[in-house]
Amino acid sequence: MRILVCVKRVPAPGAKINITADGQDVDTAHLGFAMSPHEECAVEEAVQLVERFDGEATVLTLGPPEAEEQLRYASSLGVQNAVLLSTDGSAWDPQGTARAIVSAVQSLEAEDGPFDLILFGNESADSGGYQVGVRVAHALGRPIVNAIKGIEPDFDAGTTRVKREIDGGFEIYDLPLPAVLGVKEGLNLPRYPTMKGRLASKKVGVKVIEAAADAGGQGRVRLRQPPAQASTMVKLGDGPEAAPAIVDLFEELGLLK
Amino acid sequence: MTDILVVAESDADVLSSATLEAITAARSLEGTIHVLLFGSSVDADEAAARVGAFGAEELHVAEHELLGDYGPEAWGQALALAIDDMEPDVVVACGTSKGNEVLAQAAARLDLPFVANCIDLPGELADSDDVVLTRVQWGGSLLEEASLSAETRIVSISHHAVEAESIDGPAATTDTFVPELHDTVARSLCVGREMAEAGVTLSTAPIVFGGGRGVGSADAFAPLEELASLMGGRVGCSRAVTNNGWRPHRDQVGQTGTRIAPELYVASGISGAIQHWVGAMASKKILAINTDPEANMVVKSDYFVQGDLHKVLPAVIDEIKSRRG
């Protein structure tokens, strides 16, 4: 059983996202990096499935050489193989990203056999294009469903039951394998890396493939801040003595019946 | 003459309000608005009247036995075939989970770009192959001006960016479109549903009591629970809380959690990281309870109480109980 997880390296901003002077990127001078929480859950799911069913998991990212950090993080959690589709770090459009991932998947599968499952995040944390996984699945001729919050595969039968989150509940799908899924945070509770895992991940060999740019029809002109909302904060008080003022507010807003 | 094709979504046999947002947005483009509706579970006459009221002129009902229930590949292939057949200049859906999924499916099949979650549709979109669109990034914390070059422009409009507004137009004319779907799309059809019990949810509650890392433990959420039950609200939380396993993820507010829009959001012990803020910013009013007056949640709030939430919240419970007598 083989699983592939696709993750994207993104900055991890705090209270505000600053933009570089040329408007082309998020200013990452003082920021750490992460992957989307959706993708962290995809990694966790892959590790759990390998623990349950045996087999191996591979994590893949398209990005600058520094994205190795996210690959090593995934290995520290228990993913066996890591693949970096190396770029110069500029923003790639969704079609270009998908094309590069498709050709990498094809060559990885030609070498070591097909992936039973390929997991994507429902959307990337930064650009949120809602499409790379769908494009990859279509190019590979495999089914994909997004917004997945439950996966119950039956590798012997060659199928998987998945649950998609909708308003007020779930939809159920029964997909034939190999399949592709776009997953959401809440699918599981990702583990933290152990010291042993962290040390082991330093030794994992990362397979580096030079990604060939083949851009699609969407480009970045610039980033900008949304219009600022005027702040009109009123301090109601300090500590428990503020309780009457808080309850007055509830009454004023008609919330206390 | 420009043709704009709006992709309809339905919600338990009724046309969803998200569709009406997409039609309203499409009215900013000069051209004829067509609506594509999948399957026959929605009453076509009712749908024609409804989309007509919002400005659509033609309703095309896609009929096929594989379009009975939702299936991303079935809907995506039907849309791709409709685009081939009708040759619209612009294709629009509301950027809901399914709206974005169906557009991505169709765009993948046609190898066309798809620009997700635009905040408006500029007039040039109707008549130029090369346009600049403004779209949301980081779940709404940042905007991107994105160029789009394509003969058929496929875009979604960010959910709630445009308010659906009727113009009391006449019913749309109706016809059926019969796509020749491939059997393989049957593999990803929805086969059933599991619905939770009805009641107020995080996204519909009039008041949400949100707790963050400052709450400190799963048990320490008890006062927030009590307040929520006293006032008919719900408990929400930050990702620090779900990551610690103190609350289930369905309680998480934010970019990768739920977007809330209560009358009042009471955020206790939450610093207000941008990814949390985007899930909370649609709240009508925000009350922040925090020891740190500089916290982002506090600075952006409407009301602030400085102090230890473990002392403030029990005092609020006592005050409510004493006023109720």
Ligand SMILES: Cc1cc2nc3c(=O)[nH]c(=O)nc-3n(C[C@H](O)[C@H](O)[C@H](O)COP(=O)(O)OP(=O)(O)OC[C@H]3O[C@@H](n4cnc5c(N)ncnc54)[C@H](O)[C@@H]3O)c2cc1C
């Ligand atoms: C791509 C991405 C997506 C994300 N999505 C989400 C999301 O959907 N939702 C989300 O919430 N986060 C999300 N995050 C995480 C986010 O960046 C923050 O890490 C998280 O919101 C912090 O949670 P917090 O405010 O509870 O914790 P902290 O930032 O640690 O803040 C704790 C606050 O509690 C206050 N406090 C401490 N003790 C007390 C006390 N006794 N009384 C009163 N106040 C006290 C402190 O002053 C502080 O302000 C995401 C991150 C990334 C990178």
Ligand SMILES: Nc1ncnc2c1ncn2[C@@H]1O[C@H](COP(=O)(O)O)[C@@H](O)[C@H]1O
């Ligand atoms: N540069 C990338 N490298 C690897 N995977 C990616 C990359 N960009 C997007 N993805 C994957 O595709 C998903 C959807 O991305 P998007 O279409 O940008 O919303 C993400 O959650 C990732 O799983």
